[in-house]
Amino acid sequence: MSNLLKNTNAFADHCGLPARHIFDDLFTLxxxxICAGKKEYQHLYPAVSYDARKVQPLDGYRDADRDELMRxxxxxxAELDNxxxxxxxxxxxxxxxxxxDSGQFMTPTPLSNAVSEFLGSAREGGNKRAEPSCGTGALVMGDLRHTxxxxxKDAVSHVDYSINDLDQRLVRIATVQVMYHSIRHEAPLKRLVVHNADLIRNYDTSPPFFAATSWRGVLEII
Structure with a gap:
């Protein structure tokens, strides 16, 4: 077990909260x-939009516990950066x-990597991709890693990805995973559109949870 998980579990016991709740809150932060820092990566993604109502403040923590949450x-x-x-x-x-929880099961990383290598990179298999039940983004990340x-970076810059999940906590994590790596490594996708929608009832009518269009997407629209 990683030090991050050990410390998360210990902090959860201290706070009397489920460890998943703590992990979700880290990704909420x-x-x-990412939403507040749009100007910092505008050279990569000139067009970024999100539902401001979904940018949530954290509550339920005592002031004395916030330092540990920041740690x-x-x-x-550090794990993302490395x-x-x-x-x-x-x-x-x-x-x-x-x-x-709710019968949820995340695709193991070795399996997502194997699937991505089997399907081929985005350039080889087509540049428009979708993951309608993305979870934390395992298959999406495997696809982008292989691409x-x-x-x-050039191959990644041609990828137009639409992802969705019914669970807002999961779709937030998937969005952070893709955007964090994209910004850190200056490897923007052509476009990333994220939905938090019910595939059966309102997939086509639900506004995007988050959307980012890169310089390549903007140039091709003009």
């Missing part, structure tokens, strides 16, 4: 940072915290 956030950021481009260092950790490994 990262998602808010966990720093540990999470990963290779689009390496999923989140899904397997998150999967250990689910404990059968980056095969064709580098």
């Amino acid at each position: 990262l998602y808010s940072h 966990l956030l720093v540990m999470l950021i 990963a290779v481009p689009f390496e999923d260092v989140v899904t397997d950790k998150y999967g250990t915290l689910l404990q059968g 980056y490994a095969v064709g580098g």
